């Protein structure tokens with residue numbers, strides 16, 4: 212830290228992104244990206260985007276119209292951002308602050324970072340022993356609530372009826388539902404945004420829509436909430452989504468059939484991987500996402516991570532005490548998962564020698 216660094220940030224512990232090694236070096240099952248490249252015309256659209264000497268459209272009008280059409284909401288109930296991480300940051304800036312935030316103790320790691328960064332005090336509500344959320348813990352909290360649904364890294368889903376109860380019991384606070392993984396098997400809270408003025412749903416193109424590298428996310432909520440987020444957006448970076456990404460995003464939304472097919476394939480491969488892991492003695496949560504969360508009674512979590520890495524397979528291991536025996540393994544292609552399962556079997560056999 213230099214002696215010039217703003218004292219307000221001196222204790223900030225930044226988020227640690229998953230490793231991004233050079234292409235081809237590893238089988239990458241550590242950051243929940245899609246194993247499928249976007250269709251060629253999506254990349255073409257980015258290439259042919261508005262001339263780069265001009266600024267991108269600060270209103271993101273075309274992309275917003277298309278999103279509004281797909282999700283059956285009004286245009287002014289949608290905001291487009293530089294990844295859903297930015298939507299979440301804007302939500303912390305707009306709806307955080309003194310009254311504070313609340314989220315699970317085991318959830319997306321960025322929430323604590325954004326809370327600290329925006330000087331939002333927070334409570335971490337422990338998940339139950341089986342990693343499920345107890346909705347009763349969230350009734351009448353008096354804080355801005357962040358719920359990843361399905362949750363990461365557990366993969367578990369909270370039924371929409373429970374989300375609605377939480378929303379209803381906190382009428383004077385915002386409930387942000389982070390639906391990064393909902394396309395792989397959850398039920399979206401987007402319909403609730405028409406019924407309640409205190410629900411904000413954040414979505415991303417990074418996981419189900421094969422565009423992690425383009426950095427594109429959107430949020431849907433009551434128009435007043437979206438206006439607040441735009442106040443933050445236009446006070447920081449009105450051109451937060453570049454022309455190439457806007458064009459690629461729009462092209463990707465013309466391929467909803469491909470997105471659905473990819474999600475189905477990932478869900479099938481996930482169930483296959485889960486079954487094979489269970490046959491080898493792992494316990495695997497009932498994930499509705501594009502990753503599995505697994506623990507083995509005779510294999511230390513960190514050791515498994517390291518053994519896989521030595522064999523050129525990357526998964527995500529977390530140091531947190533409650534889950535340090537687990538690993539989060541992104542569901543890749545069937546071939547990638549077969550290789551992962553074969554290597555896992557080898558590691559287990561070696562241990563038993």
Ligand SMILES: *Cc1c(COP(=O)(O)O)cnc(C)c1O
Nearest residue numbers: 294295296319359391415417428
């Ligand atoms: C991946 C992820 C995000 C971030 O998505 P980006 O659009 O890539 O910024 C947000 N929330 C959760 C729970 C995620 O897993």
